[in-house]
Amino acid sequence: MRQVFTRLLLVGLCFAAQAHAERAHYFGATISPRGNYFAVAAKGANGRYTVHVFNLVRRRGVPLAADFGGDVTRVLWQSEDRLVVYVGDLTSEPPQERGVVAIDHDGRDPVTLGRYGVPDFVHTTDSDEILLGVSEYAGRPGHDVYRVNTRTLKETLLTSESPGKVTSWVVDLAGVPRAAAVAESDRNAWYVRKSATAPWQMVEEARISQLPSKPMAFDTDGKTLYVLSRRNGEHTALYAYDVGSGAWDGPILRHAKRDITAGFYSDFARRQFLGIWYQDDKPSFLWFDPERAKIQKSVDAALPGRTNQIDKGGDSWLVISSSAREPGEVYLLDSKRMSMQKVLSYSIPSSSALY
Numbered sequence: 001m002r003q004v005f006t007r008l009l010l011v012g013l014c015f016a017a018q019a020h021a022e023r024a025h026y027f028g029a030t031i032s033p034r035g036n037y038f039a040v041a042a043k044g045a046n047g048r049y050t051v052h053v054f055n056l057v058r059r060r061g062v063p064l065a066a067d068f069g070g071d072v073t074r075v076l077w078q079s080e081d082r083l084v085v086y087v088g089d090l091t092s093e094p095p096q097e098r099g100v101v102a103i104d105h106d107g108r109d110p111v112t113l114g115r116y117g118v119p120d121f122v123h124t125t126d127s128d129e130i131l132l133g134v135s136e137y138a139g140r141p142g143h144d145v146y147r148v149n150t151r152t153l154k155e156t157l158l159t160s161e162s163p164g165k166v167t168s169w170v171v172d173l174a175g176v177p178r179a180a181a182v183a184e185s186d187r188n189a190w191y192v193r194k195s196a197t198a199p200w201q202m203v204e205e206a207r208i209s210q211l212p213s214k215p216m217a218f219d220t221d222g223k224t225l226y227v228l229s230r231r232n233g234e235h236t237a238l239y240a241y242d243v244g245s246g247a248w249d250g251p252i253l254r255h256a257k258r259d260i261t262a263g264f265y266s267d268f269a270r271r272q273f274l275g276i277w278y279q280d281d282k283p284s285f286l287w288f289d290p291e292r293a294k295i296q297k298s299v300d301a302a303l304p305g306r307t308n309q310i311d312k313g314g315d316s317w318l319v320i321s322s323s324a325r326e327p328g329e330v331y332l333l334d335s336k337r338m339s340m341q342k343v344l345s346y347s348i349p350s351s352s353a354l355y
Contacts, residue, residue, distance in 0.1 A: 024327040026052075026346045032077045033126050033269065035314025037105055039083060040330070040344065041072045051075055051085055053105050054343075056316070056332070064107040073097050077313075078124045078150065081105055086118075102130075102150035111150055123171060126269035131158075131175055133168075142166045145177045163191040163200040170225070172218040173271040178243075179215040179225055190215055192225060192243050203241070215241070217264035219288075220273045226252075228262065235259045238276070253278055253286065283307045295335065302340060322346075 027049075029040040035056065042052040042063065049071040054061035073095065074086035082104050088097035097118045103110040113119075113132075120133030120143060128149050135143045142165040147156040159169065159177050170179035180200075181190045189205040190213065204213055213229035225241045237254035241247075253260050253276070265274040275287035287293040292310065299308045299319055309320040310333075317333040319340065328346035333339070 024346045025348060026330075026344060027328065028075050029318060029320055029328075029330045029344065030075055030077055031311050031313035031316065031318040032080050032105070033313055034080045035312075035316040036080060037077075038313070038318055038330075038332075038343075039075045039077065039105070041075055049073070049090060051083065051103075053083075064103065066101075066103055066107050066110050068101055070098060071095075076122060076124055078102060078130060079126050079128070082109075082128070082150065084122055084124065084130065084150070088118075109151060111153065113148070113150065113153075116146075116148075120168065123175075123266070123268045125175070128152075131171055131268065133171075143169060145169050145171060147175065163202070164189070168214070170215045170217060172222045173220060173266060173268055173273065174222065175268065178218065178222070181211065181214060192241075194243055203246070213239075216262070217266060217273065220271065226264065226276070228260065238262055238278070255280065277309075283309075285309075295333070298338065299333065299340075 025043045026040045029038055031038045037053055037055055039051055039053045041049045044050050050068065051064045051072050052061050053064060068085060068087045070087045071090040072085055073088045073090060076084040078084045082102060085101045085103060086097050087099055087101055088095060099118060100113045101110055102113060116132055116134045116137060120135065123131035128151050129147055130150060132146045132148050133143060134146060137144060145158045147158060163180055164182035165184055166180045167183045168181045169177045172178045176196045179192045187205060187207055188211045189202050190211060191200040191202050193200050204211055212231055213227050215225050215227050217226045223243055225243055227239045227241050228236050229239050230236050235255060236259035237251035238260050239248050239250035240252060260278055262276050262278040264276055267274055274289045274292055275285060277283055277285050285296055287296055295310055295317055299310060303321045306321045306323045311318045315335055317335055319331040319333055320328050321331065322328045329342060330344035331340045331342050
């Protein structure tokens with residue numbers, strides 16, 4: 001349901017957990033869309049990481065009895081009943097990802113999406129279908145976007161009409177690919193279109209050089225495209241581009257001494273753009289969704305001086321709180337009572353860490 005660009009990048013992975021991967025026994029906790037479960041990558045007795053799913057209603061957790069053929073590197077909730085699991089090797093340097101498996105929360109109906117390799121992105125829709133970015137698949141050059149049913153593997157190509165050899169796509173919240181970066185032998189460029197049937201319009205072009213900008217995510221209305229760009233300075237900053245008028249606004253986020261690194265939270269099931277995480281002196285969040293902005297402020301006040309990553313499921317919120325020395329403490333926040341309970345420590349291997 002929810003995705004961080006390259007959640008991205010990594011939705012699933014807590015920022016500090018990556019830095020502490022050598023000692024973290026858990027990482028990447030994520031809550032289901034309706035809040036009945038949360039899942040986390042967990043280190044097994046053989047040293048490999050698998051998935052543990054915790055039933056928040058019954059207050060118990062179990063590891064999925066599935067052989068993923070390697071380490072679990074990321075976990076996404078596809079729907080209330082189904083997960084998308086990235087698999088790779090966390091013992092290599094740097095860690096490698098090899099592919100993706102879809103599986104029910106109780107370990108049933110595993111389907112390997114091996115023919116797609118490691119996707120550019122996975123956008124989940126709270127259904128049996130996902131939006132999948134792939135490269136050089138089915139004999140097609142460049143990158144494409146497919147809508148894929150993870151139970152039947154029925155697929156629909158969404159990018160049959162492209163502006164060239166695409167290196168990256170941006171999909172709007174209606175599931176329509178509407179921005180694309182193109183790399184050809186003598187030029188790079190990026191394009192947008194106003195709708196699924198509108199013609200592609202080139203925004204910027206560079207001859208045998210790097211483009212100053214990269215389109216990243218659409219706002220809820222589909223009229224605004226967020227772009228990382230060096231258009232007004234030495235360092236990359238975040239801008240808003242109006243698809244209709246071609247006007248630029250910003251920078252919305254910038255840093256005086258370095259490039260802005262940012263990821264984007266979108267809810268494709270509800271067609272809502274939620275906000276942005278970005279790297280400042282520490283990972284920070286800019287929420288466009290008022291409810292998330294309010295919850296973030298409350299959590300930061302309760303857990304000061306830490307990086308607090310929030311994720312919503314039903315009426316509950318999952319909070320992953322980390323610091324330079326602590327890979328992650330996982331809390332459940334009841335938004336009605338505004339009460340928070342610690343449920344897991346990333347650095348504690350025992351099941352006694354739960355509840």
